[in-house]
Amino acid sequence: MTAVAVEIHNAHKWYGTRHVLAGVDLTIAAGTVATILGPSGAGKSTLLRAVNHLEKLDVGYVSLNGEPIGVRRRSDRLKELSERAILAQRRRIGFVFQSFNLFPHLTALENVAAAPIATRSASREQARAAARELLDRVGLADRADSYPRQLSGGQQQRVAIARALALSPGVILFDEPTSALDPELVGEVLRVMRDLASTGTTLIVVTHELGFAREAADLVVLLDQGRIVEQGTPADVLDHPRHPRTREFLSHMR
Numbered sequence: 570m571t572a573v574a575v576e577i578h579n580a581h582k583w584y585g586t587r588h589v590l591a592g593v594d595l596t597i598a599a600g601t602v603a604t605i606l607g608p609s610g611a612g613k614s615t616l617l618r619a620v621n622h623l624e625k626l627d628v629g630y631v632s633l634n635g636e637p638i639g640v641r642r643r644s645d646r647l648k649e650l651s652e653r654a655i656l657a658q659r660r661r662i663g664f665v666f667q668s669f670n671l672f673p674h675l676t677a678l679e680n681v682a683a684a685p686i687a688t689r690s691a692s693r694e695q696a697r698a699a700a701r702e703l704l705d706r707v708g709l710a711d712r713a714d715s716y717p718r719q720l721s722g723g724q725q726q727r728v729a730i731a732r733a734l735a736l737s738p739g740v741i742l743f744d745e746p747t748s749a750l751d752p753e754l755v756g757e758v759l760r761v762m763r764d765l766a767s768t769g770t771t772l773i774v775v776t777h778e779l780g781f782a783r784e785a786a787d788l789v790v791l792l793d794q795g796r797i798v799e800q801g802t803p804a805d806v807l808d809h810p811r812h813p814r815t816r817e818f819l820s821h822m823r
Contacts, residue, residue, distance in 0.1 A: 663733030
């Protein structure tokens with residue numbers, strides 16, 4: 570797993586007349602843990618989904634290590650890549666969804682092994698062996714043969730994290746990974762994320778967990794109304810915010 574740098578260039582996105590992303594420019598260095606904070610409707614999830622081209626930007630583009638994702642430059646214009654080419658690029662980008670999105674008819678082991686088998690990046694035996702190692706890494710070695718319905722929400726999310734790691738992505742995206750969990754289950758998922766953060770993988774995390782942002786993040790970004798209001802280290806943004814909107818937002822989070 571080699572960490573990658575992520576660059577978001579002048580990102581604009583409209584849903585009808587609603588300007589969801591209004592010119593976002595953001596650089597996330599390789600190996601950085603970046604947390605994106607902001608109120609509901611700020612554009613956080615849209616921005617995250619634009620990184621792997623699940624959301625197509627109306628203006629601007631995203632690049633990984635300088636390579637545009639989902640598009641290619643043709644003179645002064647951007648041309649959409651084929652779906653096959655986009656899928657190949659997405660293999661470098663792990664995604665952990667808010668609602669787990671596990672296959673209900675597959676065991677935890679089969680969920681984690683599915684992508685390497687489908688993409689033929691590993692034999693079935695290799696994929697299953699690697700999946701066992703990943704489940705052990707997230708503390709679920711003993712639940713390899715359990716189906717999602719037999720797991721708690723926290724356990725399902727940890728399986729989802731293992732699945733995101735299965736193709737050794739250069740960057741992993743987390744879309745509010747603890748918001749669907751009961752409060753007592755949040756800690757077990759955050760512990761796995763902190764361990765992952767310590768490995769040097771590039772992580773981009775949309776979250777409301779200020780504790781995680783403070784302890785694990787290198788970069789904290791506050792997004793509001795589709796624009797970056799403030800960004801900096803956790804100490805800068807969380808302890809000494811400069812922008813009034815940041816101070817207002819944090820006052821409601823504590």
